[in-house]
Amino acid sequence: MDVNRLLLILIMIATLSLGLFVLSKARRSSINISFFILTINIAMWTFSIFVILTLWNHKNPIWWVRTAYASGTFMATSFAIFSVTFLYEEFRPTKKYIIVLAPLCIIMALVSMSPTLINFNYIDNKITDVKYGNGNTIWTLYEGLCWAIIFYSLFKKLRRGSGIERQRVKYMFLGIVPTTTFMAFTNILIPAWGYEKTVGYGPFFTMIMIGCIGYAIVKLRLMDIRVFIRKGIVYSAFLAGSAITIALLIIGVPYAFPDMGRVQTVIVVIIGSVFIAFMIRPFIQDIKSLIQAFIFKDQKHYQSALAEFALKTTKIYQMEKLIDLIFETVINNMRVKYASLWLKNSRSGLYNLVRSHGFKKDDLKVTMSDNNAIISYLAEVREPIVKEELEKKLPPEIFNGIENDFNSINAQVSVPIIVDDEIRGILNLGERSNKSIYFEEDISFLKTIMNQSAIAIQNVSLHRQVVNMEKLSFLGKLSAELAHEIKNPLVTIRTAFEFLMSDQSDQKINEDFRNFIRLALQETNRINDLIKQLLSLGHSLPPKFEWFNINQVIDDTILLLKPSIIEKEIEINDLRGDHQIEIYADRDQLKQVFLNIGQNAIEAMKKGGKLTIEVIPDFGSDESSEENNVYPEKIADNPYLKSSKLTIKISDTGKGISKDELENIFEPFYTGKISGTGLGLAIVNNIIKEHNGNIKVESIEGLGTTFTLELPTIRSLTHANEGSSISC
CATH class of the missing domain: 3.30.450.40 (GAF domain)
Incomplete structure (x- = not known):
């Protein structure tokens, strides 16, 4: 058996194997089933070519030539039906095509087996006087109809399909175009010039087509077709180079060593082929790089x-x-x-x-x-x-x-x-x-x-943990040092109260003593506040979540800040409106947030100004959704389930903050004030993060600063349950 016929057998086996493989991936898929039918018809056509080559020098192959035409009819019809099935992705819309094409296919197969298609004389193992009848013209028109349906279906899919579907069509065209081009030469044009044996090479090119189509069907995540072509060129060049080299060895070794036996020649060829294959392998990457540089310049690096x-x-x-x-x-x-x-x-x-x-x-x-x-x-x-x-x-x-x-x-x-x-x-x-x-x-x-x-x-999380541990360690050392420093202001306090106790007989305390006591109390409060801030920063407690009216907490904070507001003649611009909003958060911690931001705003407006407070609720896109309906029952397990948030903006018209200061404004101990501790905004940032919220700062020097707080999980008081407790 010659090499050509052996390869035809391998192609038949490979074609049927690929069809079975694609079918096994989705046995109920109309696309996979129609592709399997297509591979069966291609295998039948290949078998016809195999028989023609086998009988060529022994017997008149006219009957098998006509069989090849008939199997080609079935192949074109099944390809057209596959294309329509691929377009609609189901058999139902394909039925009308099957109803029309199936009878025509049978008729054309019968025409193919008749002398009206092709006839010739077979004399001395040679084909002469080839004649094509009217049947050949009809057969050609039918083949054209099938291919028109094929290209119509694929172009329609290319135009209206999704991204992946369009890419699949491109892969199909990648297989169809070279296959039909080569087969037109080997099975139509060249035989028409008198070289009939080239029909044996046609089935080789069908492997390109069914390989690309099978890949497009089975593979969910496709390779970029440019990369696919690049790899195909590289590996084809590698295989071609290897094949040429091996062929040269097979031909050259017997000429170079005429006295060498057949077995020794085979061994030398095998060893030489393996050696050359390994010698060529290192150059594959260079070939790929060359192709990528000059052909695929737009490929992402x-x-x-x-x-x-x-x-x-x-x-x-x-x-x-x-x-x-x-x-x-x-x-x-x-x-x-x-x-x-x-x-x-x-x-x-x-x-x-x-x-x-x-x-x-x-x-x-x-x-x-x-x-x-x-x-x-x-x-x-x-x-x-x-x-x-x-x-x-x-x-x-x-x-x-x-x-x-x-x-x-x-x-x-x-x-x-x-x-x-x-x-x-x-x-x-x-x-x-x-x-x-x-x-x-x-x-x-x-x-x-x-x-x-x-x-x-x-790595960043670990680094942050290390930094936080260092900060906590620093706070511990600082607290120990402060314990010694606290003794100094306490001397003033103790002296003041001891003096008062020693002068109980007097009913009146003069103004100097009164000022002295006031100074002592101020020192005590300052120390107490400093210790609280240190404890809040170094040993933050988890929030104690509860439902409460956020506006009530803001009102309480304004009341605490009112003396300073009146003293500095600051105007309050209240833009909260009539919203009555409950928030699921820690009441005391949020009060601390508003107090710290408010104090900073008041201190920034030394010559009066305007303090603006704005509350913007967002109850989600649909409060009646299923997620919100089940929310009250789940709130104990996860208070963040509700898709709602509250935005609070606190703005002042003070001196503003520079860009350099904005980058470090939430860092502990960083302050732009002479008497500040640098802990207030660090505490604010920690509390907001603990509440799964966000805080942003916008500032323009000379015009003022705006703090924007975003907190999740709110509800309107009109939607609150009767059993909800609201602390007002």
């Missing part, structure tokens, strides 16, 4: 981006800067329209929105819980997920919930950040600016970035 990202993460010790780096790296390389990054709060167990791109201010919720369908599925698979892939992979009852959550955040891809086997963050990416899908290389890049981010987040 993810490796350099990853290297740059890894280098930068080693120099960052602040979480905010690390988050900026992660987000900017992804946005710049992925070029997406929408993106959001969520990190898990260790205390509340919720995922807080820390960065977003492409969204308006109130488009996204500020938190997500573990009940979110995307988070639940990520916890199960622990790898990046793509919405379009899940649609093909999951049953509708599971996918629908995930799809709803994807749509709510305009996302197509979700990538987990896993630290210590726990999902600590989630990166959600939406549609790309160039409308392309997320290829295998893109997902691999995102996965690597998130893995590096997980390590960086862990």
Whole structure:
């Protein structure tokens, strides 16, 4: 048996094997079934070619030539039906095509087996006087009809399909175009010029077509077609070079060593082939680099981006800067329209929105819980997920919930950040600016970035823990030193009270004594406040959550600050309106927050000014939603479940804060005041973070400062339960 016929047998086996493999992936899928039928017809056509070559020099092959035409008819028909099935993704819309094409296919197969298609004389093992009849013209028109249906279906799918579907069509065209081009030469044009034996090479090219189509059907996450072509060129060049080298060895060794036996020649050829293959292998990367440099100039250089990202993460010790780096790296390389990054709060167990791109201010919720369908599925698979892939992979009852959550955040891809086997963050990416899908290389890049981010987040967290421990250690030492320093003002206090006790006989205390006592009490209060602040910063207690009226706490704070407000002739601009709002928080801690910010605002307005207070409630997009209806029962377990928040703005018209001071304003012991301790705003920041909230500062020197507090979990008093206790 010659090499050509042996390869035809291998092609038949490979074709049927690929069809069975695709069918095994989804036995009930109409696309997979129709593809399997297509591979059967291709195998039948290949077998016909095999028989023609076998009989060529022994017997008249006319009957098998006509059989090849008939099997070609079945092949074109099954390909047309497959294309329509791929367009509609089910058999039902395909029925009308089957009803029309099936009878025509049978008729054309019968025509193919008749002399009206082709006839020739077979004399002395040679074919002469080839004649094509009217049947050949009809057969050609039918083949054209089938291919018109094929290209119509694929172009329609390319135009209206989703991102992945369009990419699948491109892979099909990648297989169809070279296959049909080569087969047109080997099976039509060249035989028409008198070289009939080239028909034996046609089946080789069908492997390109069914290979690309099979890959497009089975593979959920496709490779970028440019990368696919690049790899194909590289490996084809490698195989061609190896084949040419081996052929030269097979031909050259017997000529170079004519006295060598057949067995020795085979051994030398095998050893030489293996040696040359290993010699060529190191040059593959150079070939790939050359192709990428001159053919695929627009291919993203993810490796350099990853290297740059890894280098930068080693120099960052602040979480905010690390988050900026992660987000900017992804946005710049992925070029997406929408993106959001969520990190898990260790205390509340919720995922807080820390960065977003492409969204308006109130488009996204500020938190997500573990009940979110995307988070639940990520916890199960622990790898990046793509919405379009899940649609093909999951049953509708599971996918629908995930799809709803994807749509709510305009996302197509979700990538987990896993630290210590726990999902600590989630990166959600939406549609790309160039409308392309997320290829295998893109997902691999995102996965690597998130893995590096997980390590960086862990390092920053450990660094922060070390810094906090050092701060606590410093506070402990400072407290010990203060214990000695406290003795000095206490001498004044003790002397004052001892003097009063020793002068009990006098009914009147002169003004000097009265001033002395007042001074002593002021010193006592100052020391007491300082100790409280130190204790609050060094040993913060967890919030004691309860429902209470936030406006009542603000009113109490204004009352405490009223003497200073009157003294400095400060105007209160109350923009709270008539909102009566309950918040689930620690009453005393929030009062401390308002008091510290209010005192700073009053101190900043030395010559009077205006203090503005604004309260902006946001009860979520739909208070009657199912999540909110079950909320009162769940509040004891997780007070952050409700998708609501409260924004409080406190503004002054004081001297403002410089940009340099703004960067360190929440650091302990940092102060821009001569007599300040630098603890007030540090305590404020800690309390807000403990409440799973956010605090922002905006300031313009000479014009004033605005503190914006965002706190979760509120409700209107009109929606509060009768059993709720409100401290007013």
